[in-house]
Amino acid sequence: MTGVRGATHTAAAAGPGPDVRWYGRTAELAVVEELSARVAAGAGGGVVCVTGGPGEGRSTLLARAVRVFPGTAALVAAPGHRVPWSGARALCTALAPSEAAVRRALRVARGPAGLGAALAGLVPGRPALFCLDDLHLWDAHSRAALAATWQEPGPWARRTGWVVSSARHHRVPGPAGTRTVRLGRLGREAARALLAELCPVPPAGPVAERLLDAADGHPGVLAAAVRHLTPAQLSGRAPLPGDVAGGGVLAEVYGGLLGSLPVDGRRLLAVVAAVCGGADGDRGATVGAVLDRAREARVPAEPLDGLVADGLLRRTGGMLGFEDPFLRRAALAGRPSPAGGADGRSPGERHRADRLGPPAAVRARGAAARGRSLLVRGLAALAGGPVMDAHESLLRAAELLGGEAPVEASDARFLAMEAAWAAGDVPACLAALEGARERRGTERDFLDGLRAALTERLDEARTALSRVVALDGASDEPRLLLRAGSAALVLGDTAAAARVHGRALARARAEHRTALLPRALEHLAYAELRAGSHSRAARTAREGLRAAELTGQRNVAAHQHAVLALVASVTDDGAAVVEHAGRALAIARPHGLAQAVTLAEWALARGELGRGLADQAAARLRPLVRPGPRGGHFALRMMVVPCFVEAAVAAGRPAEAREATARYAVWAGLGVDGQAPAQWARCRALLARGEEPARWFGEAVLRHEGAGNDFERARTLLAYGTWLRRRRRPGEARGPLRDALVTFERAAAPGWAERARGELRATGATSGSAADPEAVGELTPQQQRISRLVAQGATNREIAARLGLSPRTVDHHLRGVYARLGIRSRVELPAALGWFDPAGGPAPRRR
Template sequence: MSGATHGTAPGRRLYDRAAELAAVARLTDPATGGGGVLFVTGGPGEGRSALLARAADGFPGAAYRVAAPGHRVPWSGARVLFGALAPTAADARRALRTARGEDGLAAAVSGLLGDRPALICLDDLHLWDAHARAALAVAWRRGPGPDRGGPRWLVSAAPHHRPPEVPGAETVRLGRLGPDGARALLGDLCAPPPAPPVVRRLLEAAAGHPGVLVAAVRRLTPAQRAGAAPLPEPPVDGSVLTEVYGGFLAHLPADSRRLLTVVALAGRTDEGGREGGHRLPGVAVDAVLGAARAARVPAEPLDGLVADGLLRRADGLLRFEDPFLGRAVLASAPASRHHGARRADAPRPARTAVALARGERHRADRLGPPAAVRALAPVVRGRSHLVRGLAALAGGPVMDAHEALLRAAELLRDRAPAEASDARFLAMEAAWAGGDVDACRAALGCGGDAGGTERDFLDGLGAALAVRLDEARPSLARVVARDGAEDDPRLLLRAGSAALVLGDTAAAARVHARALARARAEHRTALLPRALEHLAYAELRAGRYARAARTAREGLRAAELTGQRNVAAHQHAVLALAASVVGDGPAVAEHAGLALDTARPHGLVQAATLAEWALARAELGSGLAARAAARLVPLVRAGPRGGHFALRMLVVPCFVEAAVAAGRAAEARTAAGEYAVWAAQGVDRAAPALLARCRALLAQGEEDGEAAHWFGEAVRRHEGCGNDFERARTLLAYGTWLRRRRRPGAARGPLGDALVTFERAAADHWADHARSELRATGGAGGGPADPAAWGLLTPQQQRIARLAARGATNREIAGRLALSPRTVDHHLRNVFARLGIRSRVELAGPAGRWDEGARGLSGPEPPDRFQAGGTEVKGLVSRRARRSAGSS
């Protein structure tokens, strides 16, 4: 859902949803034969995503959950949809081309799914781009009916989005929970159940809203749940509502948001300045229009907000249809004013509305808080800054977030030390993401009265930023040991960050995995994207690229569901780097581009550096060394215009390799000298091996003995480092150097090891490079066909190989096994590499010998006959196989 959605989790019961579940059952009933569309609408936190998850979990066939794309660029929604349905990135790109052509989106989906029963759950249709929405509407109108097969579509949208007219489609509207449903949900959330007075107070404050109820309960301490400590007053305050509605508001057009702020603030204050209570009172339309004119806020969105149901207009008054939405707008309004706020032509009840609505259009550092805000208690102002800082950290300029969070830490230091500690850590995270060392030190320095583990964290990280690592290690090691043993996910994230600074990537991954597990167990939906971001980066640093990509994909979905664009940008950057390992150039370009689209305007230097590094690695793997070196030069440069301070040294080995190949040896030598100083500090286990590889590459033009020595040192030091991909790259560089020195026999060993490692990591592009080098030594890309290697193939690869050996083309195999021809080709390439062969004709030998051996153990087996193109193909090698051998 848009915003931080805290409806019922997928594994929990859905309360007061009998009608909605019945509609889902009608859609997914196997007796209907397939087809059909069901639209589900509901507000933030009311459980749209939970209903989709329940439907997907219970569907007997293939079920796909597709989140809204992070950007509304043309066809971004179709790209996300096909990425979820397609087995490979190439299939997804081909489907996108089909969707843009005459056949349309329905033909593209049909081509990917075939005749399989499938349920496609699309979340947040209102956030999809117009091109994809129009194509989906056409597909639904022209698609097969329930009696003619085809996929079933379950589509969620916000209540203000009007679903397209689709014949036979059903629409259900999620509402609030009744008292019994809300009480049952509360019992599901808490063990042991809260005290009865606490239950009554929470149910009254949440008014049946499941997301608000979950968010309000989660922030209570055990003592507050048991009734031994007083509840926050009010139990549902601005921070709770911002958590639930923040993402929804962030996706509204800017003019609509500003106008809602005018309405909320004008209705909040009457002539005497009193609060409006739980439900904001109505405000005169004329007063709103006057306030909007005074604040220079366009009034044109008003009719649309009324038509969409966000505002209600009756008897000349405006009020919010959802009172929680009005209060969320108030909570997210900037506490600032402007010189024109007290213009005489603005109605008195709307003066505050004018001030705060105009404040959205000006930088906060140019505006001072009004006297009313200054008079508030420091803790209230501190929490206000904390909310704004969190919003900016999730989806705005990170240095704005840093300033707001730093101010929150100062205001909360004496009266709410736990919240001040969180604000300090988040301010440091914001500055870290922005690559600003001085701002990181400022965040660490504002905790002068901290003690215990927090003191260790502040002192240790401060020493590390000053490059006094010997001083930093004891303090940070204590943080890892203490906070790493806690159950609080916030403390676990802090411990994982300390482990990363120490270079202990294994501990960082372990601690961040615990933080993720705790966040899930506590249903802390808003915290999940950050936990996944930290874990993905830790896996990346550890060289576990496949795990990093899997975690980043999950983190990307979580970030998009909660509207955390900055986290999504970081996950796109991680996915780009992981794709550069595999050698998927189009995926690198797509993810890096999406990361940079957010990173550049929001000042996310860390994400931008990762994305640029991924692009350079892809260019280097494609033989574009000069372009890669030019891209990497700014990343390894120190200073404000350089790369991220914590990533600069990690990029150097890649830069040295590209620069040497591009003839920029002098720059490479300078960077390697700086890298040598950093590697000696022991904060990266792979650094000594990578330094030796850099020295070997730089020595290639000199005496062979020196290069050979450093290549040998690099291979030796890679043992036990844990990064198999970098080890394989070293072996590839070593084997290539040996081959060019006309030592093919010596080159085959490292090249063969590199090939096997690349294949194991599914790094197809790098494996092709190693295979070509191996063949250049006189080998056959892995040696003669080994029948024993057949047993190492997966069952799917064995089926494909047998059919290919019997003469079937890729298209015929694809039809037989319900795959795409491109997927068949991908599997065959891996089969050739594993068996050490070059063509389909050579498949006959290992396939026949393996089957012969299997029959010797289990008795005769009936011949397998395959109808290819209408003609029965018998035996192991057919004329078609011989004809197709040349094209393989």
């Protein structure tokens, strides 16, 4: 999807099209029409910014401007993700005749000429009006390019106009002379005229007055309220609902805004709404009262400042309130129930439920029937909706099922924990585990082990979870196998996790459990990724993506896209990184999938680091390695640190790198990630000075030997070899660089391999392959000693002094080495030996 909401047109091709009726917006419309007239006449362009809340008409005003403009006009919506340049791509796509033209335009936009030159090439010599919707949701790169374009003088700028919309709280950095149109509530008569157009039948007088009172001049609320009524209700022949602008109406208008918030932000907004007052008014509340209620509800308070900064809440002194009373009511409609659970409905689900009501059969039956209904709803949200909605619904289902169906209740709790895990919400994970203490056997071990791991009691976690891996890992039940595989991942045993999840997949296939296949493939792909088996992870993720799309499991698809993005960052496929990361984020952000968001952002940063954009990569990774609600996923935070340290050091930010490395040292000492000790040593090497890096690089290489994941070992060797070369020790650098090159080639990582090859060339090494190991093994012990020293960069005179020989004798031995290995000079010797000894640098192979 490109994000294009309206096609471009020219007057010659399509004419202006039908008008869009507006009521009570004369002044606002005049500002846009004035800009359009100036642009059409070539008399000067400019920028008009349209601001407003949900449903107040921003998109409608932009659509009308496009319809009536007599030249080239384009309406472009915010892309579904914020990957770099995605907004510029959407704009170019709206204007370009082909994908090739889009690519050419983007190359120009990213270069010195800038976005203005790219657009001028797409609409040469013609007046053009660009209408960009929801600019606050565009990526930072595209917004910066637009700001630069708006500052450019020249003839093309005078034939170009911009109408951009943004949320009311967002400031558009337009040029001098930018005019702002602020949309607000309609007057009573304008609202009455709009109501008359909206209604399919003329509304009865009392009905019209009630709708106008309820909407209070809000055009979006008025339109949604009309859509929720039947013709009989509008005409007065059937009774109206108690609240004609109730939860379902507000969910339709504000659901997009609420759904775009982080999970913790949405939950905290609901807490503030509850404390500020019921459905009848906004009394305001003290900050202290809100914080107390948040603690009771186990909702993090960290998002509060962000909600105020975004204009969703108003803070005056020590009081909090809502800028928009309809937003408060919408947030209140989705709050947790007074009993401490939640109904588990997303705003859209609440809208449907409010219209239809719960089935009479469910109301008439007992707790188990209601629990199973909530279980089904929770499973649907877990597969393709906001995961914290799933968590709340599944927890409530477990409570209702506990007495009559304990096995189903247990499954509901485990699924609620899985939802909270995907959201990165540790307190919610613990809440799901708390109610299952009565379980026995490996189920109890799993509960106790996870609880211990989440509260950082890792010795207890190992004892319990190891039993789960051993016992459930030998099962033939896919559900138990998935549980055992998850336990292995928590323990850091990626090989066991991949093996057990592979068995779960095989059993799910054998039993034709179609709905379970995407989940099994998701777990297996992640385990293979953690193990460093990138090609296998990619193959599994692609199959999992197809299975998820066939079964409508969008959240699983987001995770698979994130895995594919990380694999692409290894294979150095920049386009695939952006594509898959963008698709993952488009689903993961609104659904609160913190784990998939972290993986996708990590992939984008690795791609940027590979292209030499260290500053950009460090800025992207910095939030991911910090704790807190705006940080990365708790189970991935430490895994991202080595990449952040590399980027931060390259970007000249050593203080931040040291801080992260200090936290990582604690993590590495816990023994839950086999790669961590080696990667910690690599971080120390990158931060060390003088000759100290040699010690830490050597330590890192030694620790990699028994840890698996050859790709990470090769990255350490590349960093070591690069450091040696820059220290003017080319002979010593060649061994680790050649070892890294071979590993990257085997891992199908061409970008990394080319970097290793370039470093090798810089040392003076040839591209020839290593000599026959048999020939190397036939060297005499003295020849082997001399060869090792030559490969380390020593001169004949230095070797002679060290071994107690004459320089002539050393030269004689070297000539014999050259003849036996089929080479001509000492420059070719390290490549011919083709082996790296982490304890002593380059060395010959032994038989």
